[in-house]
Every structure is written in C-alpha cells, then in structure tokens.
Amino acid sequence: MKLNRDVISLAIKQWFYQWYRGVKEFARYGVHLRFLLPWLWLKLSYLLDSPYAVSRRYQRQQQAADLYVYGETPLETLEEIAERSSVKAADHVFELGAGSGFTAIWLHGVKKCRVTAVEQVPLFCWRLLRTVKRMGLSAVSVRCESYLQTSLSEATVVYLYGSNLEDAVITELAERLAELPQGVRLITISYPLTDFVGQETFVVTDQFSAQFEWGEAEVFIQERI
Incomplete structure (x- = not known):
C-alpha cells in the first residue's frame, strides 16, 4: 500500500511540475507561433498522461531494473545549449532519445532548423508523429528506432x-x-565523448554547467575533427 501511495504522490508531483513548467514555457516562447501551435497540440496529448508515466510503463514492459530513468531538457536550458553550440536554421539536428518530443518542437519552431527525433518508446513516437502530421511540420522527422x-x-x-x-x-x-x-x-550531457573513444576524434569546444530537472549537470559541446 505504501508503494502505491508513493507512486501516486510522485505522479501528482510530476503532473504539477509538468504544467507549472508549461506555463513558464508559454510565457517565454509563446510569441513564436510556429512553435506555439505544435507545442499546445502536443501538450494536450499529455494532459492526463505525463511523459514520466509513459516512460515508466514502457520500462516496466521491458522489465528494466530502473523504472525512473526518464528526464527532459527544460526549454530554457535547451535555449542556452542551442545558443552556445551555434545552432542555426541551416542545421539538421539529430536528437538521440527524443522522449516526448518537446525539444524537437522547440528546435524547429524557435531555431527554425530541421530536426530528426530518434526515440524507441512507441507512444512517444506516435504522439510526436501525430503532432508533426497534424501541424504540417515537414522539417521534423520521427524515427521510432534505436539510435545505435x-x-x-x-x-x-x-x-x-x-x-x-x-x-x-x-x-x-x-x-x-x-x-x-x-x-x-555533438552535444552531450554529463560526459564528453572523448572519454569513450581511443583516438583523437572529437575536440571539446565548450563546457558549462546547466540546470536540469534533477539538478545541475555539465554540458559538453564537441566537434568531429
């Protein structure tokens, strides 16, 4: 019984956080109409079913050891990352592990670049793809597959x-x-790719701390050399 109460309490907290953050995002980015309408449509998809709940159900189906692995990049943090990595309209951004897709919608609607969202959770993909088709976002592609x-x-x-x-x-x-x-x-959170390849393949061009849902983390901007 205690576990059920804890899960319900967590779900309520996540729901309120999601909509509190939504109000802030609306106030900050609502002037970008090509972002606002798709964002509202996608937001309504999660009115009674948060992305955290979707992720937990999927992880449970996969019999994963950790059901609480989901997290999203706050759009204010994404804005800082995009500015410091010089994301432009001419870019084609691949988001690996796109989750609910709000970051993909922001990158297209605010930075005006092409986006390919790669995600394995079928419901995330379906809701984002439905939004893309409904809103005619021809510059956003959704791939429901492994980024490996x-x-x-x-x-x-x-x-x-x-x-x-x-x-x-x-x-x-x-x-x-x-x-x-x-x-x-290449933009990674918490670690640089140089820690995982033996050859001189990437160079870190910028590193800074940014705020995420669970606290501060290091952001590494790298370039393929």
Missing part, C-alpha cells in the same frame, strides 16, 4: 541527453559518431 542502428549521416548537430546510459552503450554510440564527417557538432 539509425543512420546519422545527415546530421550537422547531434544532441544526446543520456546521463543514465551504461558505459558500453555510450562507447558503441561514440564509435558510430566517430564515423560522421568533420565539422559535425
């Missing part, structure tokens, strides 16, 4: 918010990213 298999060849910027990934997964992904052309920018 998906093609990354079109990326000019790669964003990975994967603080909870196992070292073996990061190493495999880093080896794939090492195959990208020179000049591609």
